[in-house]
Amino acid sequence: MGKDEDIIKATALALNNDYYHLDCAECYRNESGVGAGIKASGIERSKLYVTTKVVGTIDQDVAAALDVSLSKLGLDYVDLYLVHVPFSAGSPEGQQKIWTQMEAVQATGKAKSIGVSNFEVEDFEIILKTAKVLPAINQIEFHPYLQQRDVVEFCRKKGIAISAYSPLSALTQGRPGPVDEVYAELAKKYGVSEGDIALRWCLDQDIVAITTSKSEERLQGYMAKTLSFKLEPQEVEKISSLGNQKRYQGVGIRKS
Numbered sequence: 001m002g003k004d005e006d007i008i009k010a011t012a013l014a015l016n017n018d019y020y021h022l023d024c025a026e027c028y029r030n031e032s033g034v035g036a037g038i039k040a041s042g043i044e045r046s047k048l049y050v051t052t053k054v055v056g057t058i059d060q061d062v063a064a065a066l067d068v069s070l071s072k073l074g075l076d077y078v079d080l081y082l083v084h085v086p087f088s089a090g091s092p093e094g095q096q097k098i099w100t101q102m103e104a105v106q107a108t109g110k111a112k113s114i115g116v117s118n119f120e121v122e123d124f125e126i127i128l129k130t131a132k133v134l135p136a137i138n139q140i141e142f143h144p145y146l147q148q149r150d151v152v153e154f155c156r157k158k159g160i161a162i163s164a165y166s167p168l169s170a171l172t173q174g175r176p177g178p179v180d181e182v183y184a185e186l187a188k189k190y191g192v193s194e195g196d197i198a199l200r201w202c203l204d205q206d207i208v209a210i211t212t213s214k215s216e217e218r219l220q221g222y223m224a225k226t227l228s229f230k231l232e233p234q235e236v237e238k239i240s241s242l243g244n245q246k247r248y249q250g251v252g253i254r255k256s
């Protein structure tokens, strides 16, 4: 099966299972497949929340990049448009220039909200010197083995939301590790899967969790179970403190 067909199938599976937030990116080349999946689903645009990202290279024309993304997605706006990584812009001035262009595309209505991804505190300090619009969100790698508390705290203070990518990493990439036991113990206590515990640990810190699976059983399981319970604050804290004993970075962007 071709890549687009896989993406169309995965999109249809997600939409049929009540997942309405779709996370895409210019550089993942998944926008055409997601667009075809949305079209085939017949789901009303207003029910969907579509995010995509611009790489943000030096001298990139952000408005033109967004037009290409919209055309691939078959949409006339995205709900959220993100600068994918801080470093592609090459310099602090480059980063500021990209953010100014993000503000301009938001003003056209083609991106309802604008934000960033993989930003550290120093990247915010650079763009906030010239920003007129605060980024709505920072999408970062976030799981017990990469908690990024400095940037999470910075964003909380500024009113910038956080979304977690690779939220299942302690389960899928980081084994054996110090949270294995507490994940298992809490899954048993709540009658859910360890994946539900991993996602809940994000949600119970007011962090949006972005996950993916091609398995309908897992997608249904997360929708049914993750939203049906809450961890106690001391359980969230226990996972955090055990998680701090190990570091695992999947995407490998964070510098420190």
Ligand SMILES: NC(=O)c1ccc[n+]([C@@H]2O[C@H](COP(=O)([O-])OP(=O)(O)OC[C@H]3O[C@@H](n4cnc5c(N)ncnc54)[C@H](O)[C@@H]3O)[C@@H](O)[C@H]2O)c1
Pocket (backbone or CB within 6 Å): 023, 024, 084, 117, 118, 139, 140, 164, 165, 166, 167, 168, 169, 171, 172, 193, 195, 210, 211, 212, 213, 214, 215, 218, 251
């Ligand atoms: N902004 C960025 O730079 C960036 C980087 C990476 C990913 N992302 C986004 O975040 C999304 C999620 O990231 P991810 O895929 O790393 O997240 P994730 O931690 O949710 O891992 C998903 C993977 O785990 C597998 N899985 C799900 N449940 C499992 C279970 N119970 N046991 C074992 N395996 C299981 C799935 O099949 C899938 O391959 C991506 O689709 C992408 O859109 C963004």
Ligand SMILES: OCCc1c[nH]c2ccccc12
Pocket (backbone or CB within 6 Å): 027, 055, 084, 085, 088, 251, 253
């Ligand atoms: O999601 C992948 C993140 C990433 C790592 N290196 C990059 C370079 C350009 C754009 C995105 C990325």
